[in-house]
Amino acid sequence: LQMQLHYLPLIDALFAETNPIPVKCAMAAMGFGTDTVRLPLVTLEEGHRQNLLSLMRQEGLVD
Incomplete structure (x- = not known):
């Protein structure tokens, strides 16, 4: 439970908008692919x- 509460702000940020938009942004920041998405x-x-x-x-995931 402590770990979940610790990461809750990050989890909330990953669901701030429709998936996969935030996840693609996070992955791009870590050097995996780009944050571009197809319309709509x-x-x-x-x-x-x-x-x-x-x-x-x-959290030390990016510089």
Whole structure:
């Protein structure tokens, strides 16, 4: 339970928008592929992207 609560903000950020948008953004930040998606999807909103990347930095997932 402690681990789940620790990662809850990151989990919430990964579900801030319709999947696979946040997951693709996270994977691209780690060097796996790109964050481009096909229509009708669009890239992650800038505010959500900044939040996700900030949380990933806190966890040491990206530089």
